[in-house]
Amino acid sequence: MDPVIIAGAGPVGLALALALARQEVPSVVLDEGPGKDELRLARTVVLREDTVALVERLTGLPLDDAGFRWAGWRSMRRRQVMREITFGGETSRNAEGPGDGEEFSAPLHIAQHALTGALREAVIHERLVKVAVHSRLDSVEQDASGVTAHTRGPDGTWWRGSYLVGCDGPRSTVRKLQDIRFPGRTAVERHAVAALRTELPWPGEALLHRMTPWRTSGPSTGEVSARPLAEDVWRLDWLLPPGKDLVTPDLLVARIRETLGGWSGGATPAYELLDTGVHTVHHRLARRWRAGRIFxxxxxxxxLGALGTQGLDEGLRDADNLAWKLALGWHHGPHTALLDSYQAERRAVVAARLRAADQALPLLRNGGGLRSYVPGSARGHDALLTDGHLGRGPLGAPGAYTGSPLMPPPAESRALVDTEPGAPVADVRVTAEDGSFVPLRERLGRGVLLVVLIAPGTGVWARKHWVTAGIMPRLAAAVTALPHPAELLVAESYPGAAAHTVLLVRPDGHLVTALGGVRPADLYEAAEAALGGPANADSENAAEATAGRR
Structure with missing residues (x-):
């Protein structure tokens, strides 16, 4: 069968290629450039725990070696510290005293070229991935059995693939060739950006400072953030007012000196300017994410990207969601409901994130007048921004596919756990089939379903001592009978789960259902639903051929 064609060799395209390869699906990555990335310290990304785990699983490399884990987070308003968080510590602290006792995990801040470099290095050693450099897509045609694409460049040629995925950025050629609308808002926010090496009073801590008390040089809203990288390098972002005011080098240098001096209480500390830029945030959402065999x-x-939300996080989640569905179709024949679920799930999650940001923006950016004097309003604004920057709440947390067409009907044996169906599972320690103890996330991304039995006490015994005892033989037989390959894992505990709860988990780590005890019929029904229901290849081919002619 023909490989999957991936247009675009950025982080999302490379991650998708590696995710497909882990499931024995070949791909061709069309790279417009020379296969190298420009080194830009002013272009960085902040990754949440789930996307860090995904990239590390795909590359086999610890991303902490290429990025930087923040030691903490603090937000300020004028001269007042509104909130302080120590990552890995016990609690947060706000302006009124101790926080809510919640424990926070540190985001990973990494230069985008370093992230892409790690993915490229893994691709080099992957036999199932071919990268075609200097290959710019200019035409695409599809039929009932595959996709034909043409690229221009020094070695312009025709490519034949089973599917084609456009990971080719905001000006996507794939999207334009399919005549898919891309509505939204332009220049929602603009930031002046500088990467520099210096020492700040909060080593290793990220900072968001609103209503800075010092006079600003040139156009400014009085909001600046500082996010640390390794080796005393910082990325500073100044939120610019609406408009197209030119950010000149002189104005930027004046802004740097003023900001560093304000934080240091007087004289500007020594610094080395490494990179600069202007970051413009747009909010747009494609009308369709699938057109037949094209995604x-x-x-x-x-x-998306206002209020701290990171578009790359969502792009990596796109790749994780789509990879196992394409792989199943590649190996076993296409399935309309399963492939359609990619758009239904991912577009709904991103749309909700965009709505949350658009609803919060007027409160945060136009909150002057009486609103700024309402008790608690400043704390509420700070909480919204903190959620966005730290990957929490509706502005930052990974989305749940609660309305997914792949959700099974409620079963009488359904059990309640702290994870709702459709949400990402907690990363608990499990015992694998070979007897090893591993994090649950390490078993994801291989195209198989995961069945996790919660069995307190098993963590202190080798698997051979209990694998044939109690309910294990019956559960193992039920797992073997499922309509798709599945791996049986055992966990000592899971948040909110009672003993003998059985979790069914998708290959991308989202919970399908939790059942009380071994219920083979309910487990089978849930697994079949998670795969899109019974497949009908003939109707699928006809539907895709029709979609391709639209």
């Missing part, structure tokens, strides 16, 4: 992912499908 969109990453910035080709959505743009």
């Amino acid at each position: 969109l992912a990453g910035d080709a499908a959505h743009l």
